[in-house]
Amino acid sequence: MEPRRLIYLLMILAVAAPVMFGLSQAPSRLVSAERMYSVVDSVEVQPGEVALVWLDFGPNTVAENEPQAVVLLEHLFRRRIPVILLSQYQQAEGFLRRIPQDVAQRLEREMPGQTWRYGEAWVNAGYKPGGAIFIQSLVNAPDITKLLGRDVSGMPISHFPAFASVGGVERVKIVGEITGLVGVFDSIVQFFQKNGYRPTLVHGCTSITIPEAYIFLDSGQLKGLLEGIAGAAWYSEVLKKHFPLSDNSKLLVTNTALSAAHIMIIVLILVGNVAAFVSRSRRSRG
Amino acid sequence: MDSASFWPLLSTLVGGLATLAIFSFLIRENGFYRFFEHVFIGVAAGIGPMLTLRDFLWPQIIDPMRGATITTYPDGTLSGPYQPLYLLYLVPMIFGALYYALYSPRYAWIAKVVIGFTLGASGALAIRGFFAEVIPQLAGSFKPLVVISSGVFSWSESINNTLFVAILLLVLNYFFFTFGREGSLQGKSAPLGRPLLMVCFGAFFGSTVMARLALLVERVQFLLQDWWVAVQTIVGLG
Numbered sequence: 001m002e003p004r005r006l007i008y009l010l011m012i013l014a015v016a017a018p019v020m021f022g023l024s025q026a027p028s029r030l031v032s033a034e035r036m037y038s039v040v041d042s043v044e045v046q047p048g049e050v051a052l053v054w055l056d057f058g059p060n061t062v063a064e065n066e067p068q069a070v071v072l073l074e075h076l077f078r079r080r081i082p083v084i085l086l087s088q089y090q091q092a093e094g095f096l097r098r099i100p101q102d103v104a105q106r107l108e109r110e111m112p113g114q115t116w117r118y119g120e121a122w123v124n125a126g127y128k129p130g131g132a133i134f135i136q137s138l139v140n141a142p143d144i145t146k147l148l149g150r151d152v153s154g155m156p157i158s159h160f161p162a163f164a165s166v167g168g169v170e171r172v173k174i175v176g177e178i179t180g181l182v183g184v185f186d187s188i189v190q191f192f193q194k195n196g197y198r199p200t201l202v203h204g205c206t207s208i209t210i211p212e213a214y215i216f217l218d219s220g221q222l223k224g225l226l227e228g229i230a231g232a233a234w235y236s237e238v239l240k241k242h243f244p245l246s247d248n249s250k251l252l253v254t255n256t257a258l259s260a261a262h263i264m265i266i267v268l269i270l271v272g273n274v275a276a277f278v279s280r281s282r283r284s285r286g
Numbered sequence: 287m288d289s290a291s292f293w294p295l296l297s298t299l300v301g302g303l304a305t306l307a308i309f310s311f312l313i314r315e316n317g318f319y320r321f322f323e324h325v326f327i328g329v330a331a332g333i334g335p336m337l338t339l340r341d342f343l344w345p346q347i348i349d350p351m352r353g354a355t356i357t358t359y360p361d362g363t364l365s366g367p368y369q370p371l372y373l374l375y376l377v378p379m380i381f382g383a384l385y386y387a388l389y390s391p392r393y394a395w396i397a398k399v400v401i402g403f404t405l406g407a408s409g410a411l412a413i414r415g416f417f418a419e420v421i422p423q424l425a426g427s428f429k430p431l432v433v434i435s436s437g438v439f440s441w442s443e444s445i446n447n448t449l450f451v452a453i454l455l456l457v458l459n460y461f462f463f464t465f466g467r468e469g470s471l472q473g474k475s476a477p478l479g480r481p482l483l484m485v486c487f488g489a490f491f492g493s494t495v496m497a498r499l500a501l502l503v504e505r506v507q508f509l510l511q512d513w514w515v516a517v518q519t520i521v522g523l524g
Contacts (some may be wrong), residue, residue, distance in 0.1 A: 007502040011502070015499070064500045126337075127342070149346050152341065186419065189418070209493075216423075218423075218428030220426060221422050229500050254504070254507065261499040261502065262496070
């Protein structure tokens with residue numbers, strides 16, 4: 001077998017073993033994720049105020065962005081903060097529908113008798129084109145639900161009682177942007193403010209954009225950050241600490257599989273270097 | 287099997303086949319891979335215009351213009367009067383459509399008006415956005431080198447801030463090419479920025495590898511859990 005194919009096989013085996021056998025390790029503590037938990041947990045939200053969450057990701061980054069969306073929505077749902085979901089990336093369409101539904105069903109199973117219904121806990125404003133121009137319109141709108149118009153099923157968002165009296169952007173207390181490069185994160189940082197008011201901004205990014213996202217965290221423009229799967233895994237651990245029935249077992253298996261893949265890469269690098277060193281010294285000896 | 291469970295099952299089966307087809311590239315280039323690559327590109331390109339029309343243009347622009355958002359109640363009264371001001375949407379729509387004049391050699395100059403307008407608006411937005419984004423970051427880089435919190439000298443924060451400022455200055459210095467720097471302190475210290483940049487690129491590369499592996503984990507989970515269950519259901523084992 002070619003070495004290249006052997007490496008692929010070993011990588012797949014390293015990832016598949018924890019998934020097949022359900023192996024899971026406790027995730028590492030991540031300060032930025034913990035900070036995000038505290039921020040989301042402590043934001044004061046009055047009746048009529050909402051959270052605005054962008055799910056700007058498609059199948060290409062769903063591996064990292066979906067767990068982030070799940071933990072953020074779970075926390076917002078547990079706090080009973082009404083969420084307006086939207087996306088400025090076309091391929092997020094399916095996730096906007098499925099993810100909040102799954103989170104709500106899980107919470108309802110966890111707490112029989114309590115409900116998280118569409119129109120009360122969240123609405124799906126769907127895909128919104130227009131990039132930065134749309135964000136500026138949203139910020140300047142006297143009533144953001146009127147500007148967002150109808151949800152994906154054609155119902156005016158302002159018809160849902162939980163979202164009927166939202167008003168302007170001052171009533172948005174938390175803005176969440178979950179994306180892998182394709183979203184409007186920069187535009188939200190730049191334009192989502194009005195008359196000195198800027199809602200709490202939290203961000204879930206893919207691993208590729210972590211170094212970039214740290215700049216915003218360091219400057220205080222971001223109040224919390226989920227770094228790839230590891231960030232979501234630690235956030236879910238903090239959630240579990242506060243809500244022991246919260247089920248994060250699948251996410252922990254994912255995180256463990258990722259760690260196994262990292263260990264395999266390190267082993268392969270070491271083996272490759274030792275093999276190269278040995279073969280070079282054999283050659284030099286003749 | 288009812289249609290409620292048939293379509294999710296079918297989409298899971300097709301998703302698994304597509305995943306295996308794309309992974310088959312790891313063995314060698316083949317027709318199976320090529321077919322699903324084209325399917326993916328076609329779907330990704332087609333979904334954009336369809337969603338823009340379905341979720342935005344039709345409900346937000348076309349429907350209000352033609353009065354379709356007005357509801358007629360059973361007693362014959364209307365939910366509201368028709369707003370002719372919605373017809374003003376036609377002005378920017380027609381203006382934007384002038385972009386297509388580009389295809390006519392005779393009227394191509396009209397498209398330049400639209401392009402000029404777009405460039406002007408984008409430029410203005412970019413300038414405003416740049417300052418709103420960068421000024422807080424600039425202010426955030428002015429960190430105290432000696433941090434005293436609650437009357438106690440904080441070693442960790444002081445070292446952190448000193449490192450941050452030193453690295454910032456060294457990297458900025460590396461990219462300072464305005465004056466001749468041979469023999470000067472600035473010139474001698476410039477190479478120090480290079481290894482720091484290498485560390486940064488290493489972090490970027492490591493992050494990229496982590497992101498790609500996360501995709502692999504998700505696909506393996508999908509294949510071993512969702513897809514395998516769907517296959518067992520089809521062959522009657524599930």
